[in-house]
Amino acid sequence: MNSNPEHNEKDYIEQKIKKNNAQITRLLAENEELLRSAGFDPPAKNYALHNNARIKFPSNYIRTKDYFVKKYKLRYFFKDPVTVSNVAYSLQMSDLYNFIVNRFKIFGSINTMVYKAATVNCVSIIESLMGQTLDDMHAYCAKCKHHNECEYFFAKKQQFSDKLDKIMKYDMLRLNDKEYQRIRDAYRLRNHMHIYTAAKENELTSKTFDRDLYNGMISIMQQVTINLYRYMLPAAKRCYKEIREEQD
Numbered sequence: 001m002n003s004n005p006e007h008n009e010k011d012y013i014e015q016k017i018k019k020n021n022a023q024i025t026r027l028l029a030e031n032e033e034l035l036r037s038a039g040f041d042p043p044a045k046n047y048a049l050h051n052n053a054r055i056k057f058p059s060n061y062i063r064t065k066d067y068f069v070k071k072y073k074l075r076y077f078f079k080d081p082v083t084v085s086n087v088a089y090s091l092q093m094s095d096l097y098n099f100i101v102n103r104f105k106i107f108g109s110i111n112t113m114v115y116k117a118a119t120v121n122c123v124s125i126i127e128s129l130m131g132q133t134l135d136d137m138h139a140y141c142a143k144c145k146h147h148n149e150c151e152y153f154f155a156k157k158q159q160f161s162d163k164l165d166k167i168m169k170y171d172m173l174r175l176n177d178k179e180y181q182r183i184r185d186a187y188r189l190r191n192h193m194h195i196y197t198a199a200k201e202n203e204l205t206s207k208t209f210d211r212d213l214y215n216g217m218i219s220i221m222q223q224v225t226i227n228l229y230r231y232m233l234p235a236a237k238r239c240y241k242e243i244r245e246e247q248d
Helices: 005-037 065-071 081-103 108-141 160-169 177-191 195-201 211-236 240-247
Strands: none
Touching (some): 065 081, 081 211, 177 211
């Protein structure tokens, strides 16, 4: 008999959650059968109760917009309040995806599609933060008469992948090789999100989008934000070369 109280409590909680999940699964299936017996054919011909009578999402799982604005320091990255809000909403969406992938058993290719949407959302957030930072650095550096000779100068119309090449070359984000490569791989996948391209590359049957990729992107998204704020964002107001010399 295990006498560890902490272990016993965790075991009890796990068993309780399993029991609750089985009941929730049964009730959800029963609701769908009730609709079909009433002549509906969800999702083609559906029925929805009044909003207050629907299944209520657990409170506090999706963190607030203000939480993300502060945690990711969005007002330092974006001057436009609409952009601040949009990025915060995308971060809230990442919480919703987190709930779906950790609470529901989804079968087959649809499971891959959910991970795809969740991963693409993370990549879009990273691209927004990095893109804005690089645009601001460009605006500051362009004022310098020596910018064309500076290895750290970013041409504004460069492709994001080319900018990422330079960031990696000079380790401007202070990430390891595996983290840089994860951003590159996820960005490539994000650019292949069109249905006809996906069909050609057979991404669903190869299960390119999965839990490991998604969890890795969540971690990278957080680290990129911290490192952008610490190492690159200051160069929107001051010479990056001087900042880099101080940091090194």
